[in-house]
Amino acid sequence: MIHMIIAKGQKIDVTKGKNVQDIAIGLTWKTTHPSIDINASAFLLNAAGVCTRDEDMIFYNQQISQQHAVSHSGPAEGSREIIRITVAKIPADIEKIAFTLTIHEGETNGQSFSNVQDAVCRIYNPVSREDIAIFNFGEGLNKETAIVVGELYLHQGEWKFNAVSSGFEGGLAALVKNFGLEVSDEPQNEVAAATEVNPAPQPAPVPETPVKLIKLDLKKQESINIHKSEKVTATLEWATKKDLDLYCFYVTKDYNVGKIYYRNLGSSHSTPYIQLNGDALTHGKETIIIHRPEALRFVLFAAYSAVSNGIGSFKSMKVRAVVDNHQGQVITTPLHEKNSYAYWVAIAHIDFTGTNQMKVSHVEKYSGKNVEHSPLLYEDGSFKMDVGPVEFK
Template identity: 70%
Template sequence: MILTKGQKIDVTKGRGISDVVIGLSWQTADAAIDINASAFLLNQAGVCAQDEDMIFYNQPFSRQHAVTHAGPVNGDQEHIKISVGKVPSDIHKIAVTLTIHEGELHGQAFSQVRGAVGRIYNPINGEEIGRFNFGEGLSIETAIVVGEFYLHKGEWKFNAVGSGFEGGLADLVRNFGLKVSSESHVEAAAAAEPAAVPAKPSQLLKVELKKKESINIQKSAKVTATLEWQTDRDLDLYCFYVTKDREVGKVYYRNLGSKHIAPYIQLDGDAMGQGKETIVIHRPEALSFVLFAAYSAISNGSGSFRSMEVRAVVENHQGHTVTAPLLEENNYAYWVAIVHIDFTDAKQMRVSHVEKYSNDGVERSPLLYEKGDFKMDVGPEEFKDDWD
């Protein structure tokens, strides 16, 4: 089974297996890039309670040898093995990660890595349970949370995460509730001797917003917003923006934007069918507000955005993911505003579920104004058709 980001699958249910392995492989153009796998055994609070709960090349065995780390096996560069019957009772989740050793020091990042794959399989009979192609869309990140094995009603499942961090292994160590032994050389300290001192972690945060709900998450150097849907209809992701200089505009399929030119927002292209479209904000500090909206082409005919299972997913590349699903039935709207982000605070950004539809049959787009408010049905008409 090929997994997509955010997808969850059963691992042990119905299989009766005692061991499961995730084999990790990748390609780099530069042989000097040193990539290493780690695993964090997390309690119910989502943190490591002691140093034996972090597994990496200098500490390859967890408590009770429940989780082990090894190098090349069966064509994979590294692998993490979980003996499910040995996992301590206080462990509810196991996060599997990859980091670039001293990536920040050497100017290396996961943008230089291609073909990153995680294979989940039964080591006894070789049955492949799932395969996750992760790492797409990363740039300056030096660490990835590949995925999480977690307990659900007594069975182990896997969640394909694929979220990047910029701080390497040391940042992950702190994220999962441990302190590195030397803040002056955090990367080396994390690799050599993680000290099991409980810290206040930033933690992986995954939230699905309810109707008109908002949440503050950590402001970061890059933000990604993805529009996802489950039909073969042609939907388009729009990013309406207001810059710190009060410039107002939009990035969409006719203006894909650029990571090098203000407002430093870039769309990955027009999906022209089932799947997803992604917008990357490369310099959030240059913005005051953004509004993410979806447009359904006239050629789609009438239909509900909700029936297409439309959702917007916002990531800050620091382990925080916010999902905004559509919750209302609306059969005749061409537009829906989904997520609003307020960047005006220096340390955090406010992500809001707005879900507001255009009037029936109205083709005029939304508009975002200088002060961050927006209105439906007041912008230019699109009339996208099959010739676009």
């Protein structure tokens, strides 16, 4: 019997109040191309989210962890691949286990998770066969070749499951590096290269600080620093039939100021290297892709609701902006204030001026009552409402 269907970002109890000694993670999916080779892995992580030993990466070439706490197996019990965990055998220094899928040589073969459908994670008790939860984790994936499906993590002495569904580009090597293991430069088999330890005579390099996985809804006016990655995606999402438009106001490194919107879709090949994936025309979602964050200083994401939409608050439409750095860090800026007479709302601001980090801020500023003048973003990163050109649609 299925206990619950869980959604991305949801956290559930797995062991608390239950007599669960063994946990199974069953992963299944369908592909549009039969040649796609998808593999599951598990990373045993310490309190800092780091995999400190090569033997703590479990995959098809290394199927059993230390003390037999975690094991990997192929198709069984309706799943394509299964990761099993014996709770009592988890080493004392392990506080999190991340479950991942990667596409072998995805970049080389032009394959990604956009070719994957019906991706399901089943969390269950392998002894009683009782389901704990079902997580449909494939929604919203596109060019990624690796994905962190979810995490089993220790909280106040009990194990919980976090539904992550965050994608990476770069396949298994990107995941390995993210979790703190070394990646060999030798052109060997992908898995072998990802887990090779340098020969004993070579001094071990100082490991890079791994990117901490984050799935967070910002509170009003809250900010957070996340890793400045090679690509950033911002999605405007809403839950009504009204036609909203996503605007991305920008300031480049050279202090050029402009905007990307439905009349100027931008390009991945020319400055400012920002691209709108078309005007949605219907309700639901519009997406901005920032292809070169290093070419920017600031961006401001705003939503416009045409006069023809009539009155009604953006909050009631459940409008939100979702910023994803494709390194496992996803920041959502929901709206908290009810304002029924605004045609514009500035939702999220990103400061790219940091060396390795970018600052994502929840701003939530509304235009004046029935004012159609757009916001403006200035060279110093500040912005004002009601001072830009009037928009008509």
